[in-house]
Amino acid sequence: MMGEVTTHSGSCACGAVAYEVDMALDGLIECNCSHCYRKGFVLGFVEPEAFRLTAEGPQTEYLFNRHKIRHRFCNTCGVQTFARADGPDGNPKVAINVRTLTDIEPWSWNATRVDGRSF
Ligand SMILES: [Zn+2]
Incomplete structure (x- = not known):
């Protein structure tokens, strides 16, 4: 259910990089x-x-x-599962690439488009 924090798992395409994350899909x-x-x-x-x-x-x-966001991608398959960055409040955050979650249906999420190009 949207809004509920649950533990999800994810990985790159080849599985060399894998993770668990507690998050709500909103x-x-x-x-x-x-x-x-x-x-x-x-x-x-x-x-x-x-x-x-x-x-x-x-x-x-x-x-x-x-150079504020540390993007890391798998050397084998090229998929990027996450990035580490400091949020607007200066505290560290992890950005999860929701497309790399393996325990949810594709397109079972909704995302808001933001105009990062103009920042
Ligand atoms: Zn990989």
Whole structure:
């Protein structure tokens, strides 16, 4: 059910990077900035304590823009499951790529489009 915090699992396509996250599937965003739009991200934001890596295969870190968000993608399949960033309040957050959750039906979420391109 939307709005309820439950434990979800997710992974990249090849499974080298896998995680568990406690989150509600609401407040999700799609962004039109040069990076998010290309990757087709659907993002939800959680506290670092709510995110646990269960498999940590080789990854590459990608920094762009003001280098405030640490994007990491799997070296084998290229899928990015999450990013670490500081939120507007300065506290660390983890951005989950909801498209990499493996325990929910595809398109079972709703996301709000945000105009990141203009920020
Ligand atoms: Zn992979």
